[in-house]
Amino acid sequence: MAFINYSSREINCKIVYYGPGLSGKTSNLRYIFKRIAPESKGKMISLATETERTLFYEFIPIDVGKIQGFRTRFHLYTVPGQDFYDASRRLILKGVDGVVFVADSQMERLDANLSSMRNLEHNLTQQGDDIQNIPLVLQYNKRDLPNIAPVELLQEQLNFNNGPCFEGVAVEGLGVFSTLKTISKLVLRKVG
Ligand SMILES: Nc1nc2c(ncn2[C@@H]2O[C@H](COP(=O)(O)OP(=O)(O)O)[C@@H](O)[C@H]2O)c(=O)[nH]1
Numbered sequence: 001m002a003f004i005n006y007s008s009r010e011i012n013c014k015i016v017y018y019g020p021g022l023s024g025k026t027s028n029l030r031y032i033f034k035r036i037a038p039e040s041k042g043k044m045i046s047l048a049t050e051t052e053r054t055l056f057y058e059f060i061p062i063d064v065g066k067i068q069g070f071r072t073r074f075h076l077y078t079v080p081g082q083d084f085y086d087a088s089r090r091l092i093l094k095g096v097d098g099v100v101f102v103a104d105s106q107m108e109r110l111d112a113n114l115s116s117m118r119n120l121e122h123n124l125t126q127q128g129d130d131i132q133n134i135p136l137v138l139q140y141n142k143r144d145l146p147n148i149a150p151v152e153l154l155q156e157q158l159n160f161n162n163g164p165c166f167e168g169v170a171v172e173g174l175g176v177f178s179t180l181k182t183i184s185k186l187v188l189r190k191v192g
């Protein structure tokens with residue numbers, strides 16, 4: 001749950017970008033980082049493995065100003081998508097306030113999306129959270145590519161809660177801020 005510090009009057013919220021490998025999680029964060037005013041953001045941190053092709057996670061803190069007198073920050077994280085890194089994903093999910101699930105719209109990634117969504121559900125359950133209750137926004141990314149599944153199919157497979165969803169082309173910034181704004185609102189609604 002969000003970390004609220006009453007003595008320093010700060011609220012810290014953790015938002016995790018989840019999804020299969022190469023779905024566009026890092027692209028979302030890069031775009032956000034590029035577009036946010038320097039005074040509102042901290043450093044973008046990337047923690048790489050020794051092979052350095054695979055990132056454990058990326059992280060950006062964003063200062064969203066004062067909300068009811070509390071300085072409020074969002075901490076955005078990505079997870080590594082490959083099966084192999086489940087321990088890292090579990091670590092990153094600890095204390096999560098909201099999840100953005102970035103799905104890859106390409107037909108050949110339908111299974112990968114589904115298994116990543118199941119993995120998310122499983123890992124949330126393991127830590128005592130519930131995917132039905134946690135703020136969750138879906139982003140159907142890579143809508144610019146030719147071999148993509150219709151949104152209705154993605155909805156049917158992934159959006160079992162009928163939550164908010166957006167189409168995205170993360171490399172061009174399409175859908176990136178609508179996704180972020182929506183998850184932020186959902187998270188703050190829970191906090192306040
Ligand atoms: N065509 C297209 N490529 C994308 C899009 N989003 C990400 N990519 C590309 O997909 C690859 C993986 O993206 P990345 O953000 O690193 O995925 P991650 O593994 O989820 O962090 C990169 O080559 C990106 O440039 C998109 O919307 N359209």
Ligand SMILES: [Mg+2]
Binds near residue numbers: 078079080
């Ligand atoms: Mg990445």
